[in-house]
Amino acid sequence: MHPLKLGDIQIDRVVELDRWVFPAKKLFPNITTDILAACQEWLDERFVDFNNAQLILGVHSFLIRAPKKTILVDTCNGNHRHRPSIRTRHQLNTRYYTNLLDTGVRPEDIDIVLTTHLHPDHCGWNTRLVNHEWVPTFPKAKYLINKVELEEIESFVVARRKKGEVNDITEMYNDSVLPIITSGQLQLFDTRQNTRCCLCQDVHVESTPGHSTGHVAIRVNGGGRKAVITGDAIHHPIQFNALNLANASDSNPLLATETRTRLIRECIDTNTIILGTHFAGPTACTISSTSSQLKFNWLTE
Ligand SMILES: [Zn+2]
Numbered sequence: 001m002h003p004l005k006l007g008d009i010q011i012d013r014v015v016e017l018d019r020w021v022f023p024a025k026k027l028f029p030n031i032t033t034d035i036l037a038a039c040q041e042w043l044d045e046r047f048v049d050f051n052n053a054q055l056i057l058g059v060h061s062f063l064i065r066a067p068k069k070t071i072l073v074d075t076c077n078g079n080h081r082h083r084p085s086i087r088t089r090h091q092l093n094t095r096y097y098t099n100l101l102d103t104g105v106r107p108e109d110i111d112i113v114l115t116t117h118l119h120p121d122h123c124g125w126n127t128r129l130v131n132h133e134w135v136p137t138f139p140k141a142k143y144l145i146n147k148v149e150l151e152e153i154e155s156f157v158v159a160r161r162k163k164g165e166v167n168d169i170t171e172m173y174n175d176s177v178l179p180i181i182t183s184g185q186l187q188l189f190d191t192r193q194n195t196r197c198c199l200c201q202d203v204h205v206e207s208t209p210g211h212s213t214g215h216v217a218i219r220v221n222g223g224g225r226k227a228v229i230t231g232d233a234i235h236h237p238i239q240f241n242a243l244n245l246a247n248a249s250d251s252n253p254l255l256a257t258e259t260r261t262r263l264i265r266e267c268i269d270t271n272t273i274i275l276g277t278h279f280a281g282p283t284a285c286t287i288s289s290t291s292s293q294l295k296f297n298w299l300t301e
Pocket residue numbers: 119121122232278
């Protein structure tokens with residue numbers, strides 16, 4: 001994805017993994033061979049490995065440079081994390097940090113780190129390992145998290161601790177969330193009070209529950225154009241023409257489908273740029289309707 005200009009706002013993709021491959025059935029348990037076969041008409045090998053029934057995702061942040069704020073949306077898996085439940089995110093050692101520096105932004109330039117939801121592939125680079133200690137990667141940033149999301153994760157972690165259980169979520173809480181609470185950099189917003197929260201002029205957070213209870217998407221308006229950063233309200237473009245395809249991790253699959261349907265239908269024929277948090281490159285697209293299905297226009301420049 002090339003840097004995207006919406007008036008005086010620029011959005012860059014900062015890549016952690018440009019190919020994150022899952023068996024289609026593992027990502028979407030109710031996917032059918034018909035759905036997979038049908039998508040050959042509009043999706044190519046950048047998104048689907050048809051021979052092996054695998055779907056290709058990406059993992060990246062979106063960096064929003066607005067006139068008065070620099071905002072990083074989601075911080076991927078992070079390096080050196082103990083995440084044994086999914087092998088492809090366990091003990092990663094990627095170029096993400098260098099890729100961020102390559103945009104010309106330094107960690108101390110980030111004003112806001114916005115987490116769409118508290119899953120391990122969305123908040124890892126909140127921190128980095130310095131002298132065997134997890135410290136905030138972005139020393140001057142406020143880390144914004146939905147209070148709904150934090151409360152749910154904290155009650156999950158407390159329950160697991162009582163049982164003496166350790167898993168990817170408890171590890172994530174310890175290495176990627178607790179350090180930003182300790183440093184005083186956490187700032188909560190609450191979508192139960194306001195379903196839309198303003199980050200700065202023309203950049204808003206919007207409640208999009210279903211994948212998780214406190215999940216949010218981000219709306220950016222500028223220069224007469226609109227964009228939406230999806231978070232995990234949608235995982236893969238195959239869902240555009242199969243909106244009821246639930247992800248295995250959706251905490252409320254019916255609500256997730258309702259949210260995804262609303263989000264995507266609002267984008268049809270409106271020239272809204274969809275920035276898929278897990279879409280492999282080119283990642284950004286608009287969608288328009290034809291008589292039988294949706295048509296994708298991938299933004300290649
Ligand atoms: Zn995710």
